[in-house]
Amino acid sequence: MLSKNKVKYIVSLQKKKVRDEERLYVIEGDKLVNEYLISGILIRTLIAKPEFINSIPRGLENNIDEIEPATHEELKRISRLKTPHNAVALIPVPQQEFDTPGILRDLCVALSFIQDPGNLGTIIRAAAWFGIKNIVCSNDCVDAYNPKVIQASMGAGIHVKVHYSDLRSFLKDALKERVPVYGTMLEGKSVYDQKLTGKGVILLGNESKGIPEDLHPFITNKICIPKFTDAVHGIDSLNVGMAASVIFSEFRRRVLDENHESA
Numbered sequence: 001m002l003s004k005n006k007v008k009y010i011v012s013l014q015k016k017k018v019r020d021e022e023r024l025y026v027i028e029g030d031k032l033v034n035e036y037l038i039s040g041i042l043i044r045t046l047i048a049k050p051e052f053i054n055s056i057p058r059g060l061e062n063n064i065d066e067i068e069p070a071t072h073e074e075l076k077r078i079s080r081l082k083t084p085h086n087a088v089a090l091i092p093v094p095q096q097e098f099d100t101p102g103i104l105r106d107l108c109v110a111l112s113f114i115q116d117p118g119n120l121g122t123i124i125r126a127a128a129w130f131g132i133k134n135i136v137c138s139n140d141c142v143d144a145y146n147p148k149v150i151q152a153s154m155g156a157g158i159h160v161k162v163h164y165s166d167l168r169s170f171l172k173d174a175l176k177e178r179v180p181v182y183g184t185m186l187e188g189k190s191v192y193d194q195k196l197t198g199k200g201v202i203l204l205g206n207e208s209k210g211i212p213e214d215l216h217p218f219i220t221n222k223i224c225i226p227k228f229t230d231a232v233h234g235i236d237s238l239n240v241g242m243a244a245s246v247i248f249s250e251f252r253r254r255v256l257d258e259n260h261e262s263a
Contacts, residue, residue, distance in 0.1 A: 002047065002074045010047070010078040010090070016143045023093045025145035027155075029085040035155035036091065037063055047078065048087035080147055093145060098163050100170065104179045107199060107251060108134040110167055112215060113206040114141045114240060121152020122241030123204070128156035130248040135160060136201075138167045171218035174201050180220045183211055184243060188222035191250050195221075198255040202247060207240055223247070 012018045013026050024044060027033060030052060036043060037060045045066045046053070053067060061067070075084040109127055114120050120142050127135055142149060144162040174181055180200040188194075203219065205211035211219070225238060225246050238246070 002068060002070055002078070006068070007074070007077050010088070013090070014080060014147055016146070019093070019143070019145055024090050025093060025150065026088060026147055027091055027150055028079060028081060028088050028147070029151075030087055032150075032155050033087040033089050035158065036089065039158050041158065042092060043089045044092055045090040046087065047075065047089070049075070052086040096161050096163070098165060100173050101177070103134045103136065103163070104174055104177050104201070105199070106134075107132055108136065108201055109244070109248075110170065110181075110201050110203045111135060111137045111141055112167055112203070112211055113138055113209070114204070116207055116240075117142050117146045117148030118152045119207060119239060119241040120144065120146075121149040121154075123244045124149070124153040124160050124162065125156040126241070126245040126248050128153075128159040130252050132248060133160060135162045136167065136170050137162060137164050139164050167215060168218070171201065171203070171215060175218060175220070181218050182221045182223050182247075183216070183219035184224065184247065185211060185219075185222045186224055188224035190226045191223045191247055192226070194223050196251050196254045198251075200251075202244075202251070204240055204244055 010026065013022065013024055019025050027036060033043075033046070033048070037056065040063060043064045045068060046064050047068045047070045049072070050069050053069060072084065075086070075088060078088055079085070109123065109132055111120070111123065114123070114137065124135065124144070137144070141164070144157065150157065171181055180197060181203055182194075182196075182200055183203045184205065203211060203215065225243055229235065
C-alpha cells in the first residue's frame, strides 16, 4: 500500500522545481515502462498492479531499484491521466555532458523558446525516428521531463539527448566549426530546392514568434516548407512539431539519394 507521503512525493514530481532538486521524473503507461525496462535504463521506483509486476520478463527486474505493488485506486491518486494505466515509474534524470564538438559532428537540432510540451515531445519523437541524436534547447524552452513531453515523445527520449544551453554561444561555435545552420523561416528558400548536408544544425523557433532576431546572424541557410494549396483560411502554417518532421525527413532523404548516386 502506498503511503500518503509517497503519493505526495510522486505527485510533486510533476513540478519542474522538484524534478530538478530530486533529479527524477515520472513516466506512465504499460508500453512506456516496458520500453524503459527493455532498453536497460534504471528505474528507481516502479509502482504497478501485481499483474504488471508479474509480467516483467525474467532478468529485467534487475533494472528496478524498488517495486511497489499498487491498486487501481492508488494509481489513480498518483496519475495525471483521467484513466490511469497499470504502471508508473520514477526515472533518474541522466547525467550527460554537453559536448559541443561531438554534437556538431552530425545532424542536430536547435530549438528556441518552444513552449508547448506536445510540440517538444513530437520533435523528440521525430528526431529519434530520423536518427538525430542531439537536440539543443534554449534555456527558456519547456522542460524535456515535463510529463506531457514524456507522454508525447512516447519513449523516444531514450534515443535522443536533450540539452539546455545558450543558443547564441552554441550557434557561434557551429559557425567557427564551419557547420551550416539551417533556420526555418517563412522567407526562406524551399527545403526541397535548398542544398542540404548530412551535417548541420536545424534551427526551429517559437510556435508563434519564430526564430528571435538575435539568432538571425548565425543562420547560414534560410529554409521553409512551401505551401501546396491556394486555401487562405484555417491553414496559414504548420505547427513546429509537424514542420520538424517534414524537414528531418527531407534532410535524411537527400543524404540517402546522394549516397545511392555515389555508390
